[in-house]
Amino acid sequence: MAKNDFKPFATGKGANVTSQPDWEALPALLSGFTAGKASSAQVNKALRQASFIAAALAQYTASKSGQDVLDDGDLSGFIAKMSAAFGKDFQTLDATLTALAGLATGADKLPYFTGNDTAGQTDLTSVGRDIIGKAS
Template sequence: MATNDFKPFATGAGANVTAQAEWASLPTLFTGFQSGKASSAQVNKAIRQASFISAALAQYVANKTGQNVLDDGDMAGFIAKLVSGLGKDFQPTDATLTNLSGKSVAGLLSYLGFQEGNDWVKMPSGLIIQRGTFGYNPGIIEQNVTLQRAFTSNNYGVTMTWSDRNFDGTSTSPAPASVAIVATSKKPTGFRAWQNGAGGYNVDYIAVGY
């Protein structure tokens, strides 16, 4: 266990110190002890108040750093140990905290690398997730789709599903058509989508990539 040379004074049971209520109203607090004989209880109280705090602070430093806190007059050395001890419990100010200070939620997300736009989000890793909707008019089997945000390459994935279909309501709802991407059409900015039905419906999609 680390050594702490700083000890509290007059902390034992029945110590000869002035009572707190009397000490708090003592004129000596403002003027200090004047010439003549001082009350030992008052002197002990003054020493105890100062030594109690210094001993407690020194013990905190010793506990946190595991280093000896010696009564050697080395103020710079003690301050270094104090800063090290505080660092065990409190995050020291650094460039990161300075950059985060005072930022709004949007500013914090931007600093962390999150971005967002109309129907897309970008993660700190660079992963982009986006969504969209497009439609096939009756008789149309292929449709060009422009992405909300361009990817960096053609190496992204797209999932498509039926969104809705218009029909007159007097007949049975038509079965879903198959939908797929024309593989050779994929570009960072978009793709060409194919379907094998009669058209007249919309498709929702989610695209994921970098």
């Protein structure tokens, strides 16, 4: 199992953090804390929010990529690992599907390919529908 050095802070039951309603009403949320003005619960809340997301993203990256996510300051290395992790859950963009997705859909329309990974659309008449529907 890949290692993740990033851990969430103050996530235990009864952690010393400001409540969410108080946090959202805090004037310092927009301006930041000034000297001598932040309680430990407020500072802990800020640290928890940042570390929680960082830890979750790092764990996802480690789990999906199978590579260690280390606290080594290597931002480009982490981005490469994160890209590898996302590649495990999402299909890469396909030019053929993108061409089809670019067509406007509508009644009696038939998509067709005009070239490699390019598509067009034509009207489908009742005669055309009858031909397509024939078994032989």
